[in-house]
Structures are given as structure tokens and as C-alpha cells.
Amino acid sequence: MNRSLSGLLPGRSSQPGKRVLPGFALSLGISLFFISVVLILPVTGLIAHTAGMGWEQYWAVITDERVVASYKVTLWTAAVASVINALVGLLLAWVLVRYEFPGKRIMDALVDLPFALPTAVAGITLAALFAQDGWYGQFFDLLGLKISFTPLGIIVAMSFTSLPFVVRTVQPVLEDQAPEDEEAAVSLGASDWTVFRRILFPAIWPALMTGIGLSFTRSLGEFGAVIFIAGNMPYVSEITSLMIFVRLQEFDHAAASAIASVVLMASLVLLLGINLWQARYLRRLHGR
């Protein structure tokens, strides 16, 4: 008894890097397993699908004229949608954090609606609203703007589905922002605009960039909401995820996988880039 105690306890506690809470190995194991099954395996499957094609064939599929046109449409609409979301999302987060007004809780909850709503429902609703004779569409029509069944519609759908990203990344950072910083700046003579530009904005900038990045990658892959409103005209309003769907309908699984791999690659590079950039920026703030 005595021997086993003295043998066990000091041995355990003297292990280097021993953590206070147990279960590190188990929790890491489960996390890795889950990531493998849910994320990595399908990706591997995707790559395996394309592996049957030669490089030339792969290249031909992903640089097909119609597919390239879809890249362009997807990229520029996603970019515009992200910029819109950056502005509107920042404003929404600002209003939700800085002001008290009746219905604030409801507004806060509504922000998440695009996540909860099936994207197809969103697409159909938006298409109806923005159609030439729809509630909103009729006014745009007076201005000579057609939204539904044009690339503008794609932007509307993308903005809708990815709005929560910016709000939800900026909001907590804005909440953490100490009012003293702003007061200090004002007491040193800074104008309101200077305080925003030099004190507030740098503080929320990393979060805002992350939000924009997430919103952009989400828009790149958006399918359900977009196809109902886009009109899907080849070379004009066809997005890349639709091209994947078209190839699938033609039972050309390899081609579908090939195009999907391009989308996947772009998203991964983007997300990785954001993470690296943010880590570098935050290191400065936390003094490492």
C-alpha cells in the first residue's frame, strides 16, 4: 500500500506537461475522428473521384469556357455581396451593441434567420420579392433595374445568406471594446471621426476581415438561394456550384468533382490566409 502510493503519486505528478484537467487525449481523439469522418473523408473522396482523370482532362474540364465564365460571375458577385455585408453587418453590429431600443432582442435574433432558413426557401422568396412585379422589384423596375434573374439577383441572395457572419464576428469584439479608449482619445482632442478611424476601427478590423472572409467563402459555395433568383443564363448568371450540379445531372461525376475541387481549393486557401493574417495581427495586441 505504502509502496504503491509512493510509487504512484509522485510519479504521476512529476510527469512533465501534466494537465490539471484529465481527458485531453480522449477529447483530442474524438475531435480528430469527427473532423476526419465529417470533413476530411469527403474531401478525399472528392479528390479520388478526380484522380481517374488525367491532368489534361482535368485541366480541360476546369478551364472550359462556360465554367470559367461561371468562376468570374461567382467571384465578382461574391465580392460585391461581401462588401455590402461588411457595411451593413458592421452597422448592424454597431447598432446592436451601442444602442438600447425596444425590439433589440428580436432584431438580434433575426440576424441569425438566414442560417436557420432553408436556402431554397430564401431563394424562392427573394426571387418573388425582387421579380419585376414583386414588392421590391417594381420599385427597382421604375429605376430601370432588373434584379431577379440577373447577376444582381445573385448578389442579393448571397448577401442574404451570409449576412450573419459579419455581424456575429464583429459584435463580440465591439462589446469588449472598453469605452475608456474612446474617452481617452476624445480627451486628447480627437474628433468623433478620428476616434472611429484610429481607435475603434483598428480594434474591430481583424474581426471584420474574418467576417468578410467567411461571408465571401460562404457566398462562393452558395447554391440553394442563388439558383432560384439567378436566372442561370450560361455565361451571364451561372454560378460555379450550379456548374457542378449541371455536370452531375449529365452523370459526369468526374467533371463535377473536378470543378468542386477548384471551389474547395479556393475556399481553403482563403480561410487559411485569413487565419494566418489574423494570428499575426492579434499577436501584437496580446504581446507575444
Add this chain to the structure above:
Amino acid sequence: MSISIEGITKHFGSFQALRDISLEIPDGQLVGLLGPSGSGKTTLLRIIAGLETADEGRILFHGEDVTRLHVRERRVGFVFQHYALFRHMTVAQNVAFGLDVLPARERPPAAEIRQRVQMLLEMVQLDHLAQRYPAQLSGGQKQRIALARALSMKPQILLLDEPFGALDAKVRKDLRRWLRALHEEFHFTSVFVTHDQEEALELSDQVAVMSAGSIEQVDSPQKLYAQPSSRFVFDFLGQVNVFAGQVEEQLLRQGEAWVHLPEPSPAPALQLYMRSHEVRLQTAPAAYAHLPLRIESISLVGAEVRLELSPVGWDSEEPWEIGITHAQFNSWQPSRGDHCYAVPQVAHAIAQGTDTPETLHWQAGEMDDPAAMI
């Protein structure tokens, strides 16, 4: 630049934070606002700065009404409790901020700004940290940078909110001495908020003691300590020993303990407040006082030996604390559990139902039995 505070009142919702506060702060003084948390001292400081607006009353700087002036135009230096350094800027950028944001036609050339920043950083002895970020600094360093930044616009009024609150004792002492020196050198008028009585008494020319939104007393530290004007100030400033009892003619009695008052008191019940240095300890009771105590603990650290004592045969809300010199301690050699007797030399009597202390002195001739003295 002098500061006049005239009849300031402030509510937060239904809570009255400040009640009709008036205070004169002469040019060049260092004034401490001292009080427990929630006493309104920080609110008052923020109103002086213009970070908060008063419901009623006026603030005057050098006779000029600034009540309606925005914080931006008041040109005061403000040091925040948690420093409020801009995290994404280097130390040098932080200090330069005030100069950088001046309108283009008032802004000094970049080289001059750099020079001013360098000078300010040298003043706080941190010029070697100019390129660091705030997260890489210690608390004391942050505090000094916050001060340098507040002084960058050459304010004539410097306001500090709990300036040393979050620092450890040693750093605090250094910074206190240093702030005092800075104050002497630059002749600004300073107001600082603190809940630390020692800090207030050591640093200030005048201390305003605040409680529940009102100023209880404004005086020099010496006067405040020697002649507190109310029960609250007594309790709040320094350790105090209390003997409460019923008056029978000239005798104040509670349980087995009694004190013969130097003059008759009209009040039926009295509380005697005594500072640690106003009471002597003896091994036998004096002719005019019988206050038996038991030694509960002995603290040898510091300039004097502090004894914590509990009453024997009578009651007090707080234990008594009395200091004796190390020489006295060595000749007496008391240990925990020993009995001894307190002999007041000066006491402040507060009659039941009133709030104003009256100071009592016992004549040296009334002391007896030199053998019992320690």
C-alpha cells in the same frame, strides 16, 4: 489653473450619485478625492473632465465656466484607472496621439512631434520602450505611459482616476513619489481619486473625503487625521479604537471597564474614538481609566510593534490596535494571551445621536504608578 465646483448634482436613474457638491481647488494644488466605492468620487472626477454631465451646478476653470464645454475643448489630461492605452499602437504612437490628431494647421511638424514624444518618454524614464506595444509592458510602465500621454498636450489640469489602484505596493510607492515630483516640476493642478487613505494622505495637499455622494470634510492631511469632523471620517481614515459606554456623572462605564472623563458630559451615552498613538498600554490600570485588554496577536514588521487586542469584561465592535516601540516591546516582552490596560491620553468623544467629535485631553499629572508604565 484653479478649479471651482459649484453645487454639482448628478443622478443615474433613481440613484443619486452626487448631492450638491461644492469644492474649491486652488491653482497648483494636488487634491485627493477619498472615499469608499460608490461614494461618487469617480463620477465627480469625470464631471470635472467633461466625460459626464452634471444635472445641476457649474464647473469653472480659472473662473471661466466650462460646464457646457465638451471634453475635447476642456484641455485636461485624464489618466484612466486601467490606463486605456491604445493596444494597437506602439508606446510612441500612444504618446504622440494627441499631437497627431490636431488639425493640420495646428499640428507641429513630424520631427517636432517625434522630439516631444522623446522628451515625454524621457520624463517618465521609458524612452527605451518607445517601439513596444502596451501588452508588452508591466502595470507600472503602462501607468507611466498613460501619464506621459495625458501630459502630451501640456494640460494645466491633470485628473487621475485611481491612478495606482491596480499596482503592487512597491511600485505604487515609487510612482507616488514620482507623481509628487512631477507635480512640483510642472505646476499643474491635479485631482486624483483613490480609496486608499494612505495614498490620499501621503500625496495630497488637500483631501476631500466623500461618502454617499457628499463631501464629508476637506482639509490638509494632517488636520484630517488629527481632527476628523465626523464619525464617518474617523472610521474611514486610519485605524481607530472605540470605547462606547453610559455616562454616570463624570464616569463613562461599560461592563467592567470605565474611564473618568476630564470634564462632565451632558450626554447620557458617549463613544470615545482613539487613534492608536493616542493610547498608552500599561501592565496595571491607571487611576482614571480601567480598560482591560488581552493581547490577541503581535505583528513585529515595521517601525513599531502592532498589538491586536480584545476587550476583557467589556465589548467593542472591532478589536483594538495599539502600536508600541520595539524598545518598549523588548523590555516588556509580552506574549499572546497576556493582559494589559489601555490608558487614553487624547480621545474624541461623540455623543449618542450627534456626529461631531469633541476632543478630550487628560493631564499628564493624572497619570500615576510609573512602575506600571511600559
